[in-house]
Amino acid sequence: MSNERSVDMRQLLGQFQSAQARLKGVQERLAGRQLSVQTGGGLVEVVINGRFEIVSLRVDPELVRGGDSTLMRELIVSGVNEAIRRCQQMIGEEVSREAAGIVLGAGPSEA
Numbered sequence: 144m145s146n147e148r149s150v151d152m153r154q155l156l157g158q159f160q161s162a163q164a165r166l167k168g169v170q171e172r173l174a175g176r177q178l179s180v181q182t183g184g185g186l187v188e189v190v191i192n193g194r195f196e197i198v199s200l201r202v203d204p205e206l207v208r209g210g211d212s213t214l215m216r217e218l219i220v221s222g223v224n225e226a227i228r229r230c231q232q233m234i235g236e237e238v239s240r241e242a243a244g245i246v247l248g249a250g251p252s253e254a
Contacts, residue, residue, distance in 0.1 A: 165241055166238070166241060166242075169237055169238060169241050170193075172193075172237070173193030173194075173233070173234055173237060174192060174193045174194050175192070175193065176192065176193045176233065177190055177191065177192050177193075177198055178190070178191050178192075178226055178229050178230055178233065180222050180225045180226040180229060181222070182218045182219075182221045182222040182225065183203075183206070183214075183218040185203070186202070186203040186205070186206045186218055187200070187201070187202050187203070187206070187215075187218040187219055187221075187222045188200070188201040188222070189219070189222035189223050189225075189226045190226075191223075191226040191227065191229075191230050192230075193230065193233070193234065195227060195230055197223065197226070200219065200222075202215060202218075202219070206218070
């Protein structure tokens with residue numbers, strides 16, 4: 144019986160290591176993805192990557208010239224928050240797809 148447990152533990156460890164490698168691959172793929180969010184009808188654009196890093200922030204020159212710093216601040220904050228929310232959603236969906244393959248013992252998902 145101890146031999147069966149030893150084989151089961153080795154098999155379980157192998158599956159765990161495989162799952163770890165697959166999830167690391169997901170992290171690497173997501174790091175290379177970018178999402179773009181616009182607020183204020185395109186007056187502000189925020190680009191975020193899969194590491195939750197703001198890659199770029201564009202503010203329409205007309206908004207800057209208008210001098211409404213409160214509106215500008217609200218649009219930037221809103222854009223950043225929406226970008227983070229969408230990034231979290233993207234990551235959750237990707238991890239769920241990959242985890243389903245791990246649980247079911249399926250091969251790597253097609254990305």
